[in-house]
Amino acid sequence: MRVCVVEPELRPGGYLAGFKRKKFLFDSAIHWLNQCGPGGFVHKVFGHIGLDHPVAPPLQRIRRMKCGDMDYLLTDQPDAMREALCKDFPGSAPGLHKLFDKARQIGDRMSRYSEFNRAFETRNLFGKAFAGMRLALWGLPFARIYKKTAVEGLTEFGLERELLDLWCSEIDILSVLVPLGWAYYGDYQAPPEGGSMAYPRWLVEKIEAAGSTVLLRHRVEEILVKDGLATGVRTHKDAVIEADYVLAACDLETVYEKMLPKGMVPDELLGKLRNADLYPSSVTVSLGLDCPASDLGFGQEMIFLSEPGHDRQAYSDGDPNIAGISVLAPTERDSTMAPEGKGTLTVYCSATMKQDWKLGPNNERTPEYKAAKKAFAEVLLKRVETELAPGLPDHVEIMDVATPVTHWRYTHNRGGSIMAAKPNKANMQAKVAHYRTVLPNMFLSGHWAEYGGGVPIAVKAAANASLLVMKAAKQPGFSELARVMDEPDVRGRYRPGTKAITG
């Protein structure tokens, strides 16, 4: 089908677009990827588009967790971390074995989730019943634990009180188990060479090679509607693009409240969207260093830095003195991101747009805003210097600070949310994420159409939205893509050391 992608920025890709400062390249979002390795869902869908897709290499050293005096490394051999913990906390050893066994079981399920990515709406009645049954069986290991908080879960596994602090920022037990589970199945990848921007660049090439168009520097202002059908879009430069189908892959509230005619979307649904529980935004400090990051002690792994003793929620509420900080050295994974002999460092923590960012009355950036973001970054960097890298400031050549305001300005996600709606019960009951809209030929896509966010979810949403359009348009491409999405994965394909399949 002929497609026109409309994008307000000069560089397409939203959170994957990345940016360049002097000769340093930075990812604007990605810390690690899942499902992008062989057997993963993203790999499957991208392989359907072209075998020359960017390759996301597997990560061996995944996450170092440094909380107070505790310092442990999760690798693609999670048993090594379990043994290190058992040695330091012998009283918790039986509990740790139970915890890591459960994580392995959860990881096994997650590694098969790629078979369940087709949305129910894309299936016929029999397909829905069959898929529903399989999904229920798949979800059995989650049944007894998914409602438990991290404290409840870890205590029930039998971990000592002191050890609970290692996961001090996690709210629910699944947030502890799922990352360990991914590690068991080797489902962690680094961004492809050149950073996450390699994906949108490749996709644009494919779109244009297929005779379709990417229209840059045009922001959709209005979805045109006639006789109960979407007929196209109008951009802020007054360009009108007529279309048989419209897909909206951007902030949902903006689509429903600003782009569609007033009164078209029921107030009840608008109310539910306004009250949805969303992922927060972030402050991301990107540093260009005058030396390789390894000289300062950084490796391939992401480091999560926290201090015990705070309320769990406080770690993601945006106080730079308390926030859990993720520190990553992208050049230790991909040296092409910096000039030779230099390195990059990304320092990240959760933050919200509701904090006082000293904006002007119409959310414009003021000198006070610039000072506020610099002050915020300085607190984060001081903590990183003290805990991890003495002398860090002496090596900083350039620094870029992105706040929730930056995330919102560049992508228009509400509040600069990094991943849209959380996959929790309240959001699911309110049906916050969905594909079908009030117009039969308009669908949602991107991370707002699903729960949980991230690259795999955005790709899942894109594939399902494409299926819905092709189904409605009776296109043969429907069954081709559906077959690819339904393909069962060979278990264990994610295991470390598996080579990526490329053209």
Ligand SMILES: Cc1cc2nc3c(=O)[nH]c(=O)nc-3n(C[C@H](O)[C@H](O)[C@H](O)COP(=O)(O)OP(=O)(O)OC[C@H]3O[C@@H](n4cnc5c(N)ncnc54)[C@H](O)[C@@H]3O)c2cc1C
């Ligand atoms: C700091 C940070 C860290 C993250 N870490 C990870 C990670 O480690 N791993 C992971 O998998 N995911 C991570 N994510 C999440 C991931 O980046 C997103 O979930 C994913 O990229 C969402 O893709 P999307 O295309 O749905 O939306 P977006 O990337 O938000 O793109 C939305 C697009 O819509 C465009 N748009 C907006 N308004 C309009 C309009 N009016 N007209 C036309 N176009 C419009 C925007 O310009 C943009 O291009 C992170 C995100 C952030 C911000």
